[in-house]
Amino acid sequence: MIVTVTYNPAVDQTVQFEQQIAPDRVMRADSAQFDAGGKGINAAQLLTAMDRPCVATGLLGGFTGSFIRDTLQDDGVETAFVDVNGTTRLNTTAIAAAEEYKLNQAGSPVDESVVDSLLERVRAQSPDRVLVGGSLPPGLSAEAIDRIAAGGDWETIVDTGGDVLRELDAQYGLCKPNRTELGDATGADVSTVEGCADAAEAFRERGFDRVLASLGADGAILVGDAGRLYAEALDIDVVDTVGAGDALLSGVLSAWETGADDETALRTGVAVSSQVVQRAGTAVPDLNDIDSLRDGVTVRRL
Numbered sequence: 001m002i003v004t005v006t007y008n009p010a011v012d013q014t015v016q017f018e019q020q021i022a023p024d025r026v027m028r029a030d031s032a033q034f035d036a037g038g039k040g041i042n043a044a045q046l047l048t049a050m051d052r053p054c055v056a057t058g059l060l061g062g063f064t065g066s067f068i069r070d071t072l073q074d075d076g077v078e079t080a081f082v083d084v085n086g087t088t089r090l091n092t093t094a095i096a097a098a099e100e101y102k103l104n105q106a107g108s109p110v111d112e113s114v115v116d117s118l119l120e121r122v123r124a125q126s127p128d129r130v131l132v133g134g135s136l137p138p139g140l141s142a143e144a145i146d147r148i149a150a151g152g153d154w155e156t157i158v159d160t161g162g163d164v165l166r167e168l169d170a171q172y173g174l175c176k177p178n179r180t181e182l183g184d185a186t187g188a189d190v191s192t193v194e195g196c197a198d199a200a201e202a203f204r205e206r207g208f209d210r211v212l213a214s215l216g217a218d219g220a221i222l223v224g225d226a227g228r229l230y231a232e233a234l235d236i237d238v239v240d241t242v243g244a245g246d247a248l249l250s251g252v253l254s255a256w257e258t259g260a261d262d263e264t265a266l267r268t269g270v271a272v273s274s275q276v277v278q279r280a281g282t283a284v285p286d287l288n289d290i291d292s293l294r295d296g297v298t299v300r301r302l
């Protein structure tokens with residue numbers, strides 16, 4: 001079973017405007033919604049929707065923390081969160097004309113001692129895999145993720161970016177950078193799919209058995225001992241891409257949990273992400289058709 005750890009959850013607010021956003025005037029939204037978010041939480045919701053045993057952990061506080069707790073309960077997601085004093089952040093995605101603006105808060109500061117509490121929560125579940133997803137709130141460093149990775153005999157999967165991704169020191173089963181994160185972490189030219197595969201291969205040496213790189217409309221790459229696999233994205237109408245990477249990763253993990261090989265896992269990941277980008281925000285889409293959608297994803301070796 002999988003435990004997800006979200007150190008910095010968020011309520012995701014998605015507001016849609018027909019017109020472009022302009023300064024110095026009131027913009028009135030045509031629609032708005034709130035979802036429970038944060039990368040590990042999104043993954044836990046999707047894994048639960050795919051009937052994979054999963055427990056969501058992380059840090060929650062304040063009225064936004066209560067909203068996330070209630071939403072997960074309504075969605076039937078098992079949880080084991082640590083309560084903190086600060087208020088969980090609220091992130092906003094504004095979709096205006098064909099543009100997408102992602103406005104993420106830093107999160108409330110936390111004390112380093114939360115890492116011990118979280119590790120206790122994770123150990124209590126005896127997971128096979130632990131996914132640590134998202135940014136860290138002020139007060140924590142990459143060590144907070146390394147300690148989870150080294151804290152038991154589970155395989156750890158990490159989905160984070162920026163300096164934290166570069167500073168990780170422990171051994172990981174997988175990391176999931178997007179194209180920008182892969183470029184920033186390696187300094188490599190990621191302008192082509194082949195360049196991304198080279199960068200992902202080189203990045204494995206930094207302590208990652210496999211690298212799953214999401215390339216937006218260009219699809220995704222999975223590089224590991226089984227070789228370099230590339231899946232093209234499906235041709236679909238995108239509403240917004242928030243949570244697309246979490247969906248890709250959830251599909252891959254969901255397939256691995258059933259013993260599937262890397263090729264099937266990558267195809268499943270692309271199928272799940274295609275469903276998520278066709279809906280606003282990070283709400284869980286209908287995943288009943290996933291097997292037939294997966295059959296439509298093409299994978300080739302690079």
Ligand SMILES: Nc1ncnc2c1ncn2[C@@H]1O[C@H](COP(=O)(O)OP(=O)(O)OP(=O)(O)O)[C@@H](O)[C@H]1O
Nearest residue numbers: 178214215216217219220233242243244245246273
């Ligand atoms: N425009 C698109 N058309 C088709 N599929 C897409 C598109 N954008 C994203 N996807 C699908 O979603 C997957 C993940 O996309 P992306 O690389 O944008 O993730 P991300 O940057 O990690 O997202 P986030 O951080 O918001 O979760 C892609 O591998 C692809 O399968």
Ligand SMILES: O=P(O)(O)OC[C@@]1(O)O[C@H](CO)[C@@H](O)[C@@H]1O
Nearest residue numbers: 010037038039091104134135243
């Ligand atoms: O600020 P972070 O932790 O990097 O990303 C947080 C976030 O943007 O990622 C998810 C989508 O992947 C959203 O649910 C959430 O708001």
